[in-house]
Amino acid sequence: MTSLREENRPAAGAQPAKLTIPIVDLSLLAKPNGVEEAAKLRSALQSWGLFVVTGHGMPKEFLDEILDATRKFFHLPLEVKQKCSNVIGGAMFQNEGYGTDRIDSDEQILDWELLHEYTVKIGKVTMDVLKAMAKLVDQKEDFFIEMVGERFKSYARFTYYPPCPRPELVNGLKPHTDNSVITLLLMDKDVGGLQVLKDGHWVDVPVLGHDLLVVVGEGMEIVSNAVFKAPWHRVVTSVDKERVSLATFYQPEPQRIIGPPGALVHEKRPPMFKKCLVQTLADGYWDAFAVGERTVDFLNVRIDAEADGKLELESVATNN
Numbered sequence: 024m025t026s027l028r029e030e031n032r033p034a035a036g037a038q039p040a041k042l043t044i045p046i047v048d049l050s051l052l053a054k055p056n057g058v059e060e061a062a063k064l065r066s067a068l069q070s071w072g073l074f075v076v077t078g079h080g081m082p083k084e085f086l087d088e089i090l091d092a093t094r095k096f097f098h099l100p101l102e103v104k105q106k107c108s109n110v111i112g113g114a115m116f117q118n119e120g121y122g123t124d125r126i127d128s129d130e131q132i133l134d135w136e137l138l139h140e141y142t143v144k145i146g147k148v149t150m151d152v153l154k155a156m157a158k159l160v161d162q163k164e165d166f167f168i169e170m171v172g173e174r175f176k177s178y179a180r181f182t183y184y185p186p187c188p189r190p191e192l193v194n195g196l197k198p199h200t201d202n203s204v205i206t207l208l209l210m211d212k213d214v215g216g217l218q219v220l221k222d223g224h225w226v227d228v229p230v231l232g233h234d235l236l237v238v239v240g241e242g243m244e245i246v247s248n249a250v251f252k253a254p255w256h257r258v259v260t261s262v263d264k265e266r267v268s269l270a271t272f273y274q275p276e277p278q279r280i281i282g283p284p285g286a287l288v289h290e291k292r293p294p295m296f297k298k299c300l301v302q303t304l305a306d307g308y309w310d311a312f313a314v315g316e317r318t319v320d321f322l323n324v325r326i327d328a329e330a331d332g333k334l335e336l337e338s339v340a341t342n343n
């Protein structure tokens with residue numbers, strides 16, 4: 024593994040920030056009178072682009088089971104894990120499904136049923152969050168869900184970060200924004216490492232136990248006409264502790280063309296993005312990631328980068 028150039032090392036720019044990541048209780052948000060919680064959500068999205076979700080209703084034991092299975096999988100011998108690889112003969116055969124298609128091991132641990140159950144449950148959480156976000160921009164609750172389409176894609180990414188003897192020299196996961204509408208993260212209960220860029224400083228996301236983290240992706244940035252912004256985040260490694268996480272990325276139907284919706288375009292907020300095929304965004308993502316750019320910038324989908332910074336969430340959302 025080659026180490027990073029000095030200016031790109033995780034230690035550069037890291038601040039021991041005292042800021043706290045906002046928390047939103049989903050069970051309160053869903054209530055008709057969840058005004059206070061909706062205000063928290065608004066503020067969380069505006070200032071961070073991510074938030075912790077409590078009250079999601081998923082049993083602790085179930086989430087433990089998922090994380091245990093993840094850890095056990097990564098602890099399997101390499102030959103066994105390679106049977107599950109998406110890379111066959113040097114080529115990626117697919118990046119979707121549950122990874123079970125090519126598994127023929129008796130020791131298969133991440134069984135379809137467990138992940139299927141998680142996908143269904145997390146799907147409900149996702150829909151609730153999308154509904155609440157739609158209300159923040161004064162639209163009917165299915166506003167974003169309709170844009171994503173019924174045949175939306177959800178990708179689950181399991182990541183294992185081994186201990187790293189020189190964590191100051193390498194990234195666990197380099198700075199990026201997500202290629203999703205929103206991402207739901209179930210993280211290691213004991214070991215932190217995720218950081219979010221806030222006002223030019225990297226801020227640690229603490230370990231969250233059984234709470235989830237919702238991260239706004241670039242897809243949401245497009246379909247909300249930049250009312251909601253995708254935050255930069257990265258993962259740093261630990262000297263002596265391994266870490267696992269499970270990220271679920273919600274993406275619109277690949278053959279959809281997405282762009283700023285008419286309802287969120289007006290005189291003060293011209294369209295911030297060109298219309299774009301979802302598949303094109305997906306195809307461009309890893310190239311953009313490789314050079315450390317956002318996909319919307321890499322593919323030139325953003326219309327006026329200059330104007331972007333001048334627009335505030337309030338200009339749309341506070342006149343509800």
Ligand SMILES: O=C(O)CCC(=O)C(=O)O
Pocket residue numbers: 180182196201208210217256258267268269270
């Ligand atoms: O491992 C984590 O906590 C974050 C993972 C992540 O940001 C991603 O997979 O896009």
Ligand SMILES: [Fe+2]
Pocket residue numbers: 199200201206256
């Ligand atoms: Fe991410």
